[in-house]
Amino acid sequence: MEQTILEKLRINQVPQEIEIAYKNEEFPSIEEFIRKTKEGKIVVPANKKRKRNKYYAIGDGCSIKINANIGVTSDFSSFDLELKKAEICEKYNVESVMDLSCGKYAKSFREKLVREFSFLVGSVPVYDIAVRAKNFIKTKPKDFLEVLEEHADSGVDFVTIHAGINLRLAKELEKSQRILNIVSRGGSMIYKWMIENQSENPYYEYFDEVLKILKKYDVTISIGDAFRPGCIFDSGNNLQFEEILEVSKLAKIAHDYGVQVIIEGPGHMKADEIPYTIKTIKKICHDFPLYVLGPLTTDIAAGYDHISGSMGALIAGLNGADFICYVTPAEHLRLPNIEDVKEGIIAFKIAAHSVNLVKGFKKSIERDYTMALARKNLDWEKIINTSIDPDKAKEYRKDLSITTCTMCGDLCAIKNSS
Secondary structure, X not given: OOOOHHHHHHOOOOOHHHHHHHHOOOOOOHHHHHHHHHOOOEEOOOOOOOOOOOOOXXXXXXXXXXXXXXXXXOOOOOHHHHHHHHHHHXXXXXXXXXXXXXXXXXXXXHHHHHHHOOOEEEEXXXXXXXXXXXXXXXXXXXXXXXXXXXHHHHOOOEEEEOOOOOHHHHHHHHHOOOOOOOOOHHHHHHHHHHHHXXXXXXXXXXXXXXXXXXXXXXXXXXXXXXXXXXXXXXXXXXXXXXXXXXXXXXXXXXXXXXXXXXXXXXXXXXXXXXXXXXXXXHHHOOOOOEEEEXXXXXXXXXXXXXXXXXXXXXHHHHOOOOEEEOOOOOOOOOOOOHHHHHHHHHHHHHHHHHHHHHOOOHHHHHHHHHHHHHHHOOOHHHHHHHOOOHHHHHHHHOOOOOOOOOOOHHHOHHHHHO
């Protein structure tokens, strides 16, 4: 079997994927980049069956990367609509897309993403199991492993596997004071399977088999958090951190085995809790790359959760989160449309860029400096092209012939002070 990226680095071989990913970052040396990758503090997700020109590094010292969730469902979205969402992701340079498809076209959609786009592609295999089975509860552990291998064989770069929720923790939920028991779709499915069958989570019980499959294709494991908080009042709940302790053990096993690891983190918490929570999870989980959903800083922002989420993402990124999943305005309300996807991407791109500025990345600083000079010179073309959403900026300036903006007109402070 061909060695994984991690295994190659351990015998001082430097794969092409590492060289490409390194060039997109700003490390003082490739030796430091390799050292952190060998330690598991950086991952370069890259399925060996999927060759492309772009590879992305996620983790300590790297620029913040964002993920967008899309996917075909049987009832509410079409193949073509979700494909347009993928094109929006490509247009706005989203580094990663998770395919959450759970309908009959899931396989063909996933394969199209892998084949035709340059971003990372992730998936959640347990969704496929549920869709295919007439009764998910009656599925067998071998079904979990077979579908996982199918996803890996299709070329996905990383998979979310809810391996941290075991039968012991599932039974503790019955005594828990959590308001929203489980808000992770995959986590809730596995919880119900365990309780109904009074059997251990197949991903947990057969974790060694999971790793054999991932190693075969060099797929990065993103260990899902079934007990992430679904409201700010569940943040810090004992089950959340008990699961994190289990995740930490599994993460170490996976890394030692030669499989790259991402840790999935919380979703809802008050702003002042974010620094401590992020730092604590990173410490418990060996400083492996942390992937967070938002987090959302309030539960009342329905229709504007992309704003709440991007605020949380900024704080999380400044305190050690490495990989941020976007939230759209449609979160908690409906399946997002194309405009929702774009709004979510832009909000989280702003958050990521803001973190990268603080971290001192030259590309980010130079872009803001270019904007400052363009504004000084009232160079509207450069202002528009440097902005995070040139299309929107251009639309706002459409049909305006004056050299200033219409907010101040002849009273323009920049014009008057130049």
